[in-house]
Amino acid sequence: MSQNAAIELRNITKTFGSVVANKNISLTVNRGEILSILGENGSGKTTLMNMISGIYFPDEGQIFIDGKEVVIRSPKDAFEHKIGMIHQHFKLVDVFTASENIILGLEDEKRFDLKAAEKKVREISEKYGFSLDPTKKVYEMSVSEKQTVEIVRVLYREADILILDEPTAVLTPQEAKRLFEILRRMRDDGKAIIIITHKLHEVLSLSDRVSVLRKGEYIGTVKTSETDEKSLTEMMVGKKIELNIERAEPCNPQERLLVSGVSCVNREGVTLLNNVSFTARSGEILGIAGIAGSGQRELLEAIAGLQKLYGGDIVYNDPKTGKKENLRDKTPLQIREMGVRLSFVPEDRLGMGLVGNMDIVDNMMLRSYRRGKTFLLERKAPKNLAEEIIKQLEVVTPGVSTPVRRLSGGNVQKVLVGREISSSPTVLMAAYPVRGLDINSSYIIYNLLNEQKKRGTAVIFVGEDLDVLIELCDRILVLCAGQVSGIVDARKVTKEEIGLMMTKIKTGGENKNGKE
Amino acid sequence: MVKNNAEIETERKVHEPLFQIVKRDAMPWYKAWLVRAAAIILALAIGSVVIIMLTGYNPIQVYSAMFNGAFGSTRKIWITFQDLAMLLCISLAVTPAFKMRFWNIGAEGQTLIGGLTAAACMIYLGDKLPLYLTIPIMTVSCIISGMIWAVIPAFFKAKFNTNETLFTLMMNYVAMQLVSFCIVFWENPKDSNSVGVINRHTHGGWLPEIADQKYLLNIIIVAVIMISMYIYLKYSKQGYEISVVGESENTARYIGINVKKVIVRTMAISGALCGIAGLMIVAGTDHTITSDSVGGMGFTAIMVSWLAKFNPIVMALTSFLIVFLEVGAGAIVTDPKLGLNESVADILTGIILFFIIGSEFFVTYKINKRHNSSKEEA
Structure with missing residues (x-):
């Protein structure tokens, strides 16, 4: 001593x-x-x-x-x-x-x-x-x-x-x-x-x-x-590990999701999102940076149809039909029925993306259980999907009928991301997808996002580690108190610049709009 | 010997906790049942000690009186199964609501309203319409009235997020007062303040007996409901929606389940089944109505449902347990050889329930004795 x-x-x-x-x-x-x-x-x-x-x-x-x-x-x-x-x-x-x-x-x-x-x-x-x-x-x-x-x-x-x-x-x-x-x-x-x-x-x-x-x-x-x-x-x-994230050039980017002037107000009348506008392109990863609670969650939830909009439009360009669909005021179910293949990996995995007490098969079913005309559930397809995801993403689990809350954080996330990717989305949103994950699992998730990008998916990635954002994303949108304080090229920006934007509050009367 | 303060202080502080409670990994089902069986045996043993201490009787005598109360004769067995069927029916009714984490403590009222509707049908239609018309009309009306009683609080919960516990509880009192009010109208004979047996001689509107057994129909109906409920909760899309809403409303919203619709729909099912229970109690067995016709089963059902962890098949076991204890307790009191009073019966029931519910703690948790941590300096 x-x-x-x-x-x-x-x-x-x-x-x-x-x-x-x-x-x-x-x-x-x-x-x-x-x-x-x-x-x-x-x-x-x-x-x-x-x-x-x-x-x-x-x-x-x-x-x-x-x-x-x-x-x-x-x-x-x-x-x-x-x-x-x-x-x-x-x-x-x-x-x-x-x-x-x-x-x-x-x-x-x-x-x-x-x-x-x-x-x-x-x-x-x-x-x-x-x-x-x-x-x-x-x-x-x-x-x-x-x-x-x-x-x-x-x-x-x-x-x-x-x-x-x-x-x-x-x-x-x-x-x-x-x-x-x-x-x-x-x-x-x-x-x-x-x-x-x-x-x-x-x-x-x-x-x-x-x-x-x-x-x-x-x-x-x-x-x-x-x-x-x-x-x-x-x-x-415990072993050597390559710490580089690959970043391919976006190929043939097309405007997939046009968000314009989106505002949200909570029950107490506090503005959560104020006039947010951006475009998500196919084949590109758009990062979203900001101090925790700057409106990241609300923004993704607004796109997914879980937040009521106070103003603004969310327009989706269908790559197959070329039709433009406004997702404003649509419920998640309506969005799905419109043929919009929007996948969302929410921040709260077990509280929103998955049901902790249900097994992997039943969690696979969350998105697809309505399929089939009968009154009864069809568990065969979800079971196959569960087995496939377990195999492909190397999910460590005793079996498909293990409740997901018993899995480790990384495996829970693999189940969730696996399910969301399985519907071959055209837009993939992921909120803090590597939070709580070990380094290995984090890199698996980065790779999955990159794969989606190469497939031509418009990926929106909300992250907290600026180093990762700068390495992984093509462009980074910085949020500050519910407003966009800038959209920057991730290949050129520095961490300090993003840091400054994260705290820079725009001046002017805008901020008071919608505040009762 | 004078110790200085600091020394005493350290001595006090190096006192470590002896036990700690740790959550188990899943216990295999046979082991869990073993724990529960052990709990019952232990309960009976402690109960014996209490019996000897309080009354001086031979506990075997008391226990066999309990057993005889429930299974002593063919008639007793039928009554036990009838009681079991009624309790099970109401338990099945509250299950979808509780699985959705909707605290429906209004099954008592929902059942009573169903019973009241049945009584009304018997009184006003029983002797006027043929049985093949009365029974369908009566069944549908009972289902609808139970449904209405359950949907009202569900609607307010969905629309205004009112507290369903208070709401459903209050609805019970409304139902009871409504029954009291109707009894005044239907009094028979006059000034008896009771309805008496409705259509005593004509049996108008009475549910038919199958194979000359008064209770068989009820038991069959409940068995069908039990199996349907099992399938509904486990294999149907609606049952899946109920589980998702119960586990996490956020997840339900995330995948586009209309939570409000599910709440109202589930409570409608819950209420409808309570209505059927009311029908069976009034038109099938009692053939009369009082404000105590349901006899607290609406509350006991909640315990039955939770004890079974919302599994309809297991619920048959848990309601059997409760009914057995109740009938058995009644038997001790009425047994002329024993001459014990209700308190002893209640004490025994309490002990057994305490152990059975307590055993769930040992199924979920284990208690570790702390490893003897290094004490070499002490």
């Missing part, structure tokens, strides 16, 4: 049912150090951190803080040991101000003193270089500001071991850079920082050491200065 080890894990094991989430993991974090925990989805990073922050309790193993064994049974225990976790999904009260959120739940306060709290929040902000207004309400904040509140909340409680779970997932490249500066300042202040991520370039630019997990097992720890992207990937995946 080194002298300045802030926290040490020894032989930690945690199982959920028969799944071993963490197996015999030992690692150390020193004071004044940033340690990255790198691993694919499902490798057990978050489980491990949840055990440090008191959400789970390990089955086996010990945790030492400053050389003393501790038992952390609740987040409160974690706070007592000055451990603070910044979760991926913020846990803030929207109608409270920053400082109200920060002091929320502090019990040992003798008297509720908001003024003093605000003062302390300002001091912390100044010390580390946050820009945070303690009196601002959370609902008025941007995502990055909310994250700042989370971090300051932890610092306010004088945590000196900080755990950040995928902190950059919701940030633009610029915001991420600013966060890294702050984290470095905290490190220099003697804090121990653990960051969970699967983005290699972040690991390399930020951390001092990297610990790699794979399938719940501890693979090793390396100094960042002594490693590179390639060897880290190898540690992470």
Whole structure:
């Protein structure tokens, strides 16, 4: 045990049912150090951190803080040991101000003193270089500001071991850079920082050491200065892997889907999409970038007939008949009956694209169960399709009658994408299709999208990883607060340029339209 | 010995939880049934202890009284199966709604309204029309009235997203009051505050007896409904739509199912079956109506349906269990040799149900003793 080890894990094991989430993991974090925990989805990073922050309790193993064994049974225990976790999904009260959120739940306060709290929040902000207004309400904040509140909340409680779970997932490249500066300042202040991520370039630019997990097992720890992207990937995946995505030139692109002036308003009258116009061409992958919640989901749902339009038109050019069909105000069923072969891989796989409790055959049937004139279902064709998809996409499953929720994330996605592709679509929309997938599965999905592109499908791909968007897509549409802030050529644009567009809000009265 | 605070603190904290509850992977079906059988045996054993402690009787004597109550004579067996058929019919009726995650707790009212319609038909048509006309008219009216009672809350749910639990519950009271109101009209004899046996001598509008068995027709009808419901839920397109809507409304919208239509259609089926149950109770067995004609079966049916995990065939088993317990409990109370009161019967029923429902926990979860984690320093 080194002298300045802030926290040490020894032989930690945690199982959920028969799944071993963490197996015999030992690692150390020193004071004044940033340690990255790198691993694919499902490798057990978050489980491990949840055990440090008191959400789970390990089955086996010990945790030492400053050389003393501790038992952390609740987040409160974690706070007592000055451990603070910044979760991926913020846990803030929207109608409270920053400082109200920060002091929320502090019990040992003798008297509720908001003024003093605000003062302390300002001091912390100044010390580390946050820009945070303690009196601002959370609902008025941007995502990055909310994250700042989370971090300051932890610092306010004088945590000196900080755990950040995928902190950059919701940030633009610029915001991420600013966060890294702050984290470095905290490190220099003697804090121990653990960051969970699967983005290699972040690991390399930020951390001092990297610990790699794979399938719940501890693979090793390396100094960042002594490693590179390639060897880290190898540690992470367990084998050599080609990290290039092929991108063919679009052949014979035709205008397939013309979206013009589309606007959407939710029940509360808040504008979700504001005058969105673009064209999706056949044989091309159109990427859609934007901070989470900028209207990506609504846009795809509007095209698929799941969102009521406030204004605008969605015109589909039928490649066979040459007819133009307006999809506005059509239900998904009507769209299908019009002969529009529109496939949609929604963001929420088990909650929308598939039914988790149904088996693979019944999930295959979702799109086609109406076929046949009788009152009864026809299960033969879907069963054949299920077997074919399992074979072609190498879905790992005990059989066709396994409920899909029992499959791993990657296999669930293969089932969904496989079904959507099986109808040989002319338009294929995919929302975050690789979210939660391991590297191998991600590349299978990229390849499937590319295959569709070569077939002449107009592919619309909503992604969150800008590096992937730039490598995979032909053009990228950037959304910001429900508006199009630009459509750029993916072959020429840089990540930073997209990042700027993601936060640039158009000025003018447009934004207030439709807001009652 | 004085320990300092810090030491005491650490001692307290290195106290680890002893057990943990873990979700199982799917248990093979035979093992699951083994767990359930074990639960029943355990329930009987605990029940024996309670019997001895409370009454001093031989538990075997009490249990055999229960068994005799249900199967003691041919007549008793018929009654047990009749009760089973009625409960099963209402359970089958609520099943499509619950499978759709529509919390229909109004089966009581829907059945009662069906029964009320049957009584009305018997009173006003029974002696005027021939049986071959009365019965079809009566059947259709009962189906329609049960349907209406179920579709009203479904319509409001689909249209305005009202809370179906409260709505269907309130509809029960409306149905009960309606029955009370009609009883005043139909009183026979005067001032008895009851309808009495309708068409006692003419048997007008009574469902016919098959093979001289009063209950056989009901039992056959319910068996047919059970098999149809099994096929409907498992192999029909509409049944598939019900499953999708129940599992995830978003998925249903995504593939273009008209969710509102499915809700109303499913509740119409649910109500129609309740109407048939009402018909069988009033025109087939009781030949009279009171506001208690359904006797809480509309609520018991919900438990039966859930216990069977919405499988119509398994439902025959679960409703048998419930009916057996009820009839058996009744038998203990009336057995002159025992002379026990209702509370003992209720306690026994409670114990057995507790164990059977509790066994589902062990089918889904297992309890692990924590691995003895390194304690070398302690």
